[in-house]
Amino acid sequence: MAGDLRALVRALRRALPEESVLSGKDDLKPYECDGLAAYRALPGAVCLPRTRDEVAAVLRLCHQADIPVVARGAGTGLSGGALPLAGGVLLSLARLNRILEIDPLNRVARVEPGVRNLAVSEAAARHGLFYAPDPSSQVACTIGGNVAENSGGVHCLKYGLTVHNLLGLTVLDAAGEVMEIGTGALDSPGLDLLALMTGSEGLLGVVVEARLRLLPRPDRVRVLLAAFASVEAAGDAVGRIIAAGIVPAGLELMDSLAIQAAEAFVHAGYPLDAAAILLCELDGAPAEIAETEERVGAVLHAAGATHIHSAEEPAERARLWAGRKAAFPAVGRLSPDYYCMDGTIPRFRLPEVLAEIARLSERYGLAVANVFHAGDGNLHPLILYDAGRPGDLERAEAFGRDILALCVAVGGVITGEHGVGVEKLDSMCAQFGPSELAQFHAVKAACDPSGLLNPGKAVPTLHRCAEFGAMHVHAGTLPFPELERF
Amino acid sequence: MTMGADRTDDLRARVAAAAENGAPLAIRGGGTKDFFGGPITGEPLEMSGHRGILAYRPTELVLTARAGTPLAEIEAVLARSGQYLPFEPPRFASAGSASDSTNKGACAPGGTLGGAVASGLSGPRRPYAGAVRDYLLGVTVLTGRAEILRFGGEVVKNVAGYDLFRPMAGAMGSLGVLLDVSLKVLPVPPARRSFAFALDGGAAILAANRIAGRPLPVTGAVHDGGRLILRLEGSAAALDKALPLLEEMAGPAMPMDDDGAFWTAIRDHTHPFFAGDAPLWRLSVAPAAAPLPWHGPQMVDWGGAQRWLRGEADVGEMRRMAMAAGGHATLFRGPDRARAFQPPAPAVAALNGRLRAAFDPAGIFNRGRLGEV
Missing domain, CATH: 3.30.70.2190 (Alpha-Beta Plaits)
Known part of the structure; x- marks a missing residue:
């Protein structure tokens, strides 16, 4: 693949302005991880297109060269969704950062994917409008990343997630072909591809424009x-x-x-x-x-x-x-490292789940801080550890997996808003059976037959789950046998 | 929780046999939307026997029920806890044609939960509170491989795996047989009032959109030809305070008596506008789009985003008119059913086809219902 990569970089340099293609080791370094810094990989090249046409050109060339592409916004994601693939191309959409239109009467903002979340509300403010999803990273995180992760925030209890505040997307497939999803209306004919694309972690398409619903600012x-x-x-x-x-x-x-x-x-x-x-x-x-x-x-x-x-x-x-x-x-100041979890549970299980997390904390000998979207039942236990201490990271990860298995055991899910990325691939095996996973892979193949968009993320292979299951279901006992199951 | 019956095994056996023979199935709940969408071929797969509420805990604001459960039953159970389905699924009357009469006993009056989700239809509150897909939390679906899959769950925040549950809303059964459905529900607003404003279509659409850009408790905006009718819901105190602001933007308000019946008639198409046999067109457009060049009867709903038109017209012309207004046209009731839905652009239509094949490789479910899509 390395030979192909060198030829691809030459082709990318011909298609894009010189400074838009990085391939020197020092230039690639800043892109080796996203907000989940425990996982790192150096991409083969980084592309920084400025226009939709340049994005399409990058995708087309990668498709021709059969080299995988990982899209990235601001890199604030917490599950490794934008972790590069060694030898692959990292496609940064940060330079597509224009707010194209604010239509106050129809209450729509048309933006490029690299626009920062908070910038939308700032631009809409003079019309008395705002964009509701507000992840904690909203000063930095981008709309493209929000769509990829179906981001929430502190106000989604009342105003919904990204998927509830989107009216349309312009998406490119792995070959660089454009698809308009959604219309200027509230719905569109055919299947709800807007919902399918939202939260698909860059595996089903690359967003080059989003139409966002704006709401009136409360009095x-x-x-x-x-x-x-x-x-x-x-x-x-x-x-x-x-x-x-x-x-x-x-x-x-x-x-x-x-x-x-x-x-x-x-x-x-x-x-x-x-x-x-x-x-x-x-x-x-x-x-x-x-x-x-x-x-x-x-x-x-x-x-x-x-x-x-x-x-x-x-x-x-x-x-x-x-x-x-x-x-x-x-919390990060309290400890050399922390590991942020993101499970959702039915609200009425909150007291017992918090008590169980405290018990696990004692068992693993790692402190936990809890700060979370309680109204949504969306937990964010922060596990404190020291990566410099041998075995600590592994213990933190095992503790985290136990928390997510606990969420599933009480009728909840392994990720509420941060996504699966590379981080929760094993926990997906606790959430879904082989048939559901096979259906996810079939949907991936339908949207991205080449398999080049962010491969290996979000959905584990059946093989991986078989191994994970063999490792974790000891002697047929389920985790948390003391808990009532639904 | 309520009287129910689990027909999962029967349904699965029917689907497995149909898949093996490539024999199409026509999924049918209450039969109240038989008129909607493309003409359908296949043996009926009756869902109304697969019913019952499986879980409902009012403090969780979540309800899970089998797909064949009548909407009326679900809404009655919710109402006892002061909760409701904010997206106002329409409850159409049964078709009542001769061929239906043998099935009457099995039909659920006002439709089933599965039909409400599969059709993706939402009532007048849609632009303000969201559509059925916005309240969908999870589904159990029987695919064309006769596999039973569970996507989503009973929690409001969930990004594990691709979202394969919200696309079930509006898929018209083309992705599989919904077995059970989990929905988010909400408390009924404490107070409701409606007012009429004497405005023509253009002024009403402008006023409704200006009002929607202000933090006012509006949850319905219809123009019936001569009047803009607004529904307000929220605390009684908030409704009182809102009225002067509405009058500032829309002129003098006339209070409406018995407004509940009006909104139900809009939701269920029992308003006189919807009577008779003239074709009924649904144009879903940008909410502030100018009044459409249409000389027949017209009803504007969704604060301008949904325009109902009555009368004979060329399908192509209707689609062009809708696209010029930022949307798409559906022949909601009318003779040319094969062209009921406007086809998406070729790339999107092709992806629709590949996705359907990913769920239903033999193409047995509701063949033709989504038309050219």
Whole structure:
């Protein structure tokens, strides 16, 4: 393949401006990993096209040379979805970063894939509109990456995931052929390819344009902070709020370790003596918020909140959220390394799952900070470890796999918003049986017959799962036999 | 949880036999949407016996039921907990043709859950609250290989594997037989009120879209020829505050009595506009697209994004008109059923075909229902 690669790089240099093709070792280095830095590989070449036509040219040439392509946005992904393939081409879409149109009357933003998530809301703000999905990395992460991962964020409890806020995509297949998916309307004829493409982790096509749904900015926003004497009580309060018929804009939980870390890092004003806090954001018309706040307050008190604080001023709200949004790097300061998990569970299993994670933490001898989208049941346990200590990474990964197996055992899933990438390939074997995996591979073959788009990610081979299963189901015992199954 | 019956084994055996012989099957729930989509060939595969709610925990806002469960049963169970299906699936009357009469006993009045998902149809709340696909969390599907596969789940955030559950919405059964379906549900809004504004079509579409760009609790916007009718839902206090703002943008408001019946009639096509045998066209367009050049009766729904037209017309012309307005045209009810759906562009149509073959290699399910797609 190496010979082919050299010929391909020459062809790419002819098709693209000189500075748009990198192949020197030092130039390739910055692209060797994404946000999951534990996995690294040096690509054969990096292409940085500026236009859709240049992207098509790169794909066409790679297709002709039979060399795989990994698409990449800002590289903030947490599952290794943009991990390069040694000897393959890394296709950066970062330079396709134009907001092409904001149509305030139809409430649509037409953007290139390299546009940063936050830039869309900033551009729409003067029309009183915003783009709802807001992953914590929104200052850096790009729309193309958001589509590939079906990103969520703190507000998806009320406003949905990327898939709910997309109206159309322009996608190139592995041969560089263009496909318009979706129309200017709310639906389109045929199968819902928009849903299929969203979250497909760059294996089914390369997005070169996205049409995003814009929503009106709420009149009024209020953030409630409630402190609890135990994580279980906070988890229970989450279920009670939803049960009361209230759907907050966001409902986030942080445990003691996460609180301490965030407080030391950004001084958000969190109560350091709390075992857990809930951040509950309410938005809407002023009259509605006042009414809802009263109801939420009553529920929180009944659930045992020891302290409730309400923030309405933008600066104070921003401060409360700053602690949450900076929680990952804040926890990162506590430990040389951390490993972020991303399972989703039915909300009513929260208290027992948190208790089980605490037990696992003791068994593995690795600390865990919990900071997560509680309203969605989307957990983000952060496992603290030291990659410099022999065996620590392996233990952290085994601990992580146990957490994901626990999520599956209680009726949940192994990834809520970060994607499978390379990281959760083994856990996919716990989630799906051979027939489902075979169906995924058949869909991949239907969209990408050449198999050149991000091969080896997202869906494990049946062979890999057979080996993984042989390793993990000892003597026919399932993990977590004590838990009730659904 | 409720009276149910599991017909999985029978259904699987039927599909396995059909796949072996390459014999087409026509999947049928309540039979209330028999008129919709391309003409279908194949032995009926009746789903209405495969019914029952499998899981419903109101605090989780998730319901799972077998596909043949009547929508009416599901909505009644939800209503007892103050919850509902926000996408307002239409409940059409049974076709009642002579050939149907023998099946009447098996028909579910108002349709089944599986039919609601497979048809992908959503009511007037769609632009404000989302479509059926936006509430779909998971499915169990019987493929053309007679395999039973589970995609998605009962949680709202799930990106494990490709999304093979949302594409079931609107697939018209072409990817497989839905066995059970998990949906996200929501609490019923505490208050509802509707108002009419005397506006012509162009002014109504403009007003509805300007209003949709403001944080107002609007959940329905229909133009019936002479009036823009807006539905507001939310807390009573919020509805009171919203009215002056709406009047600022749309003129004086006339409160509507018995508005629940109006919205149900729009949803279920029992409004007089939908009566009679004249062809019914559905044009799904950009919401703010200018009024369409159509001289027959017209009803605007979805705040402008869905335009219903009545009358004879050339299919090609309707499709061109829809495309010029940013969308596509469907012959919703009418004689030329083979051309009911507008075909996508060739590259997209080819991918549709390959995907269907990936689920149903022998092409046994609902052959012809998606038309030229």
